[in-house]
Amino acid sequence: MTGRVALPRHYPARSPAAPWRWLGIALLAVAMLAGCASAPRPPVAAGPASEPLPLPDYRPRAPRPLDLRSDDVLMQAAGLIGTRYRFGGSRPETGFDCSGFTSWVFAEAAGIQLPRTAREQFVQSGPVVARDALQAGDLVFFEQSRRGIDHVGIYVGEGRFVHAPSRGGRVRIDSLSLPHWQRSFEGARRPLAAQP
Template sequence: MQISRLLLALTFALSLGQSAHADEPAQATFAAAEASMLSEYGSAAEQLVDQALEYLGVRYRFGGTSPDTGLDCSGLVLNVFRNAIGLDLPRTASEMAKLGDKIGRQELKPGDLVFFNTMRRTFSHVGIYLGDGKFVHAPSRGGKVRIETISDGYWSKRFNGARRLVDGATEASQSPLTALR
């Protein structure tokens, strides 16, 4: 069982006063909690995309983690994941690149993290894939959060890879979060 799913099940089981050893009631409680969470959030990927688009136009600020004062690339991503699905991510792009499932460019789905080498080191820049070949990111000094095309020459040459942290499925039998490895 995935760690995030296990923690969620345990939390709900304990909140209802059930023993952690009572496997069947905990599983039933977990299934109900997961179905409720999915209906509340809809697709986690959709929530991430919607949340990311709310930051369009926010100014870039190196080290920025607040939309009020400005965001850098990882500050944007951590705000989106926290506000959309309640997942706290590490602070830097290189740390984020160690999470989730590694995926290829042709496998990209909305909500995936896309990484680029923009400072002569791998995973020095991160954005959120929106679908249709587009991603949102906080670019650089003097810039604002904006949408780019991943196949544009600059971004295509610097693409380092992608990670999937959420499952876009909305069926109650699937968790919206993949295992964080």
């Protein structure tokens, strides 16, 4: 069959994970849009009718690169919700492990090459971030086995992160407030701050 390309089945017609995938995408969209708001209007001055009112400043503002790239990272990650877990996996077609997922997302969305393992990402991926200062796009790290850092995900906002959980699992969003993630949380890094 020349001329035909087999397309990967990222979105099967009906699967048990489909409702969760849409829920995850919806949660990411809400988290990203929560920061969107119109600029406050300047107060209207009360004065004589002949006095001109000041005009609002409509000049375009320079974009904030960190915010734009974190949106790209979140959108890339959201598109992979439901992708199956595969130990050593680093591509959507074959599946991801946790660090393969974060490496692929940052490379595709922001052009940032992260180290391949969770432990290396913890050491080399930007400045340390306190848990109470997390921002969307930060990497969050966990120690689940008492052998050092062994899991990583991407913070999406509102106390949630997206990750490739474990064998038999699929890329999904979880809450940092769940007891397992509270106990095993080890720290966070901001790879987007380390890049121009």
